[in-house]
Amino acid sequence: MAGPFTVAEIARHVGGTVEGDGDRRLSDVRGLDEAGPDHLSFLANRRYARRMRATRAGAVLVGRDEPARGRTVIRCDDPYVAFARALALFHPRPWPAPGVDPRAFVAEDAVVDGATVEAFAWVGPGAVVGPETWVQAGAVIGAGARVGRRCRLMPHSVVAEGCALGDRVWLNPGAVVGAEGFGFAPTPGGWVKIPQVGRAVVGDDVEIGANSCVDRAAMGETRVEEGARLDNLVQVGHAARVGPHSLMVAFSGVAGSARLGAGVRLAAKAAVLGHIELGDGVQVGTASVVHDGQPPGARVTGVPAIEHRRWLRAAASFGELPELRRTVRALERRVAELEARLAARDDEEEP
């Protein structure tokens, strides 16, 4: 914890302008409902504007056009980004000084100049670890792997042999980059393994969640491009490509050789099947399975995934299927009766 800070100091830090009491001292950040007089809060979504009236916060980060409602506010272009910066101001997270713990294993020909390597971390032969990178307890960097500058490899994360991370990559505990891709040739005697001799490459500023997996390719590379963010328990198959600044929420997965454009978003439990291509900005809804390629900007949901609004309407009808069926059966009876009556009349009328 750092602080307290004055409203003016905070405004300077987040790039905002004060309206109200710039000298008020604040000690931490809270949501609008939880904040007290010595807290900073934020209004990032106008849906919550009503909470702004009731908040007891000492100051609130707001957008440029938001009414101040008689409060001390810090106006910013993006109050959510300002909130992120303010949190970092009050809660600076320590980054360790460089140094290799004597209980770590670092191969003789590995390069770890300027990095921090904790006890029980393992850096294999020929590996290169950039300066300021923090290799936490039990993290493993395989033979010949390359890790950039100021990465954080949390406990038990793994960069397998020959794989590569860019700069400022953050691996959460148990994240695995470069496990074997899943490729087997069927034969009468069982499965024959396709050797997975390619690698996995992760770009700059990527974060990978706890126990998530990015497989190595059979040939060539699996790629997670710069700025992509992967939640926990996410799977990226071999030779797939996750485009820059894409988002993969928990339990989402991309099968082998699929290619995602820039800024693609996979909601929780979404799956993209193999060998297809999603254009830039495609959004896939929760628990969906995408069978076919999608043009840029498409928004799809369902199993298989269809256009999102169409899915919403269909899903809303799903629960009424039994009634619909009953209605159709009743209609069949009624139509048959009508047909019979008309036929009877025809008979009557025929001389």
Place this chain on the structure above:
Amino acid sequence: MAGPFTVAEIARHVGGTVEGDGDRRLSDVRGLDEAGPDHLSFLANRRYARRMRATRAGAVLVGRDEPARGRTVIRCDDPYVAFARALALFHPRPWPAPGVDPRAFVAEDAVVDGATVEAFAWVGPGAVVGPETWVQAGAVIGAGARVGRRCRLMPHSVVAEGCALGDRVWLNPGAVVGAEGFGFAPTPGGWVKIPQVGRAVVGDDVEIGANSCVDRAAMGETRVEEGARLDNLVQVGHAARVGPHSLMVAFSGVAGSARLGAGVRLAAKAAVLGHIELGDGVQVGTASVVHDGQPPGARVTGVPAIEHRRWLRAAASFGELPELRRTVRALERRVAELEARLAARDDEEEP
């Protein structure tokens, strides 16, 4: 393995009463189909009552009102709980004596009195580990984390910095408490990370499965309350709350800031979206996605989740959608024909 034990000894241990031969000696526990004359078995579900007739078991744990069918039985209030106790009687699991392996890392100012810390376990600065707690090979307890009494942290489980476990918490291998929550602010230049400076707190008597994840909060706490049981590969998002004695089966997940009451049950692959509330005792079916808050006791299934029986009926109709569609098209033709015939008659009849 312990034993053999007499039927009377077992009855005393599980709190039941013998009907039949209390002196018979039994050597282990088996299911009704697999049991032989020197095995104890159990009838916990009356669905399996038929198997009771054919079993060769030396004695059977049964409920208070179950017919003995000429066998030696041990009557108990809850035969399934009695089975659990009997298994523990025959298979006592060793718990190690306290002591810190010299190959472990324990920070100078960490407190581990009375705990067992195995080789390659890592206990960070300022961490506190309660007596009788067993920190297995490669488990990591971050700086400032607190772990209660008689917990078991299996290999490679992680309690990240500043997080807390209550007493008798059991983390399976690879379970992670306190990884980064998944929060990013979108900007034209990419995602800006929301610092996750809150923590994750796990109550007493919680079990967390292998490779499951409970994220830390951005602010405040993620909570898994006492007695909750999480299976393998489960995800609890940042600032979520899993109520006491809740059950989360494999691949189920709770998104950020969702709040589950007491005794909630999520079946396998069930997902609860963010910022919603499930009342006490809510049950969510397999592979469901809950979009909206649910009152206490609700039972919901589907994507999005609807009332369970309604979903069952709708799901049963789903496979017949193509026939339904064909029937409706045929009805359209038949109705159009009827309309045409009636119109023709009207024409005829008009002078």
Place this chain on the structure above:
Amino acid sequence: MAGPFTVAEIARHVGGTVEGDGDRRLSDVRGLDEAGPDHLSFLANRRYARRMRATRAGAVLVGRDEPARGRTVIRCDDPYVAFARALALFHPRPWPAPGVDPRAFVAEDAVVDGATVEAFAWVGPGAVVGPETWVQAGAVIGAGARVGRRCRLMPHSVVAEGCALGDRVWLNPGAVVGAEGFGFAPTPGGWVKIPQVGRAVVGDDVEIGANSCVDRAAMGETRVEEGARLDNLVQVGHAARVGPHSLMVAFSGVAGSARLGAGVRLAAKAAVLGHIELGDGVQVGTASVVHDGQPPGARVTGVPAIEHRRWLRAAASFGELPELRRTVRALERRVAELEARLAARDDEEEP
């Protein structure tokens, strides 16, 4: 990397016959689209026959009946298997010499003759590890566990106490064999744990993906039979049985006591509920949930899973549910009007 090799040498290695220039020297393997004149390529799926015309590959592995189209080809019975062998020829993966790193922990009474044990690996009391087996950094073999010959236990994989692996088993990073099964008896005071005192047994030639879990049984054994292949993030519940040469793709799971026959295939995110049986060769589609037992050779998809082609047709109709509903409502109005008109006529005609 090994090589270059002549086409004739490659043909001998993969068991094929040359048609064309056997003396041409090749340096690596590539897909048809990426290959250049010094690359070997392959045509394993006739869907891609068109790419064969455009490829610049120096030689192509093809089936016995494939037209050569004027190229140098190596004819083989199974070009995909030949591709696997060729990849291994060009990319031999090193296997380390036996030896125990002094920074590993090996219990005094454990047997590790002829195995490789890296730093921070942990081999418990009474464990037996077969010759040529490679226990990588941080892998854990619990007390009394048995691991066969020439297995590879990648970093942080775990074989829990008393469990067993056959020969040539490959555990990817974070894979866990023998975590606690998920069994609890409900009581008014909360869940009572069913002790999980059985074990997990993995047969010969099984591969288990990163962060996948095979739980131990409460009693008896969980079994993954020989030649089965499990992708990343897969779950096998307690006392389940995965049949020989079965395939489980990422996020698929088998619940407790379910039994899968030989050669069963679970696509990504497929789930098999507990206590049911799938016959040999059953195929389960992506994101499906199998509620009921299935006969050999069945192919099922959906939630709950139904016959695959039926599901395909139903799923194709799903998006049109709203239109179908509108049509049915319109039909109801039209039929009511017809009925009214006929009734009016009856009235008219009655004297």
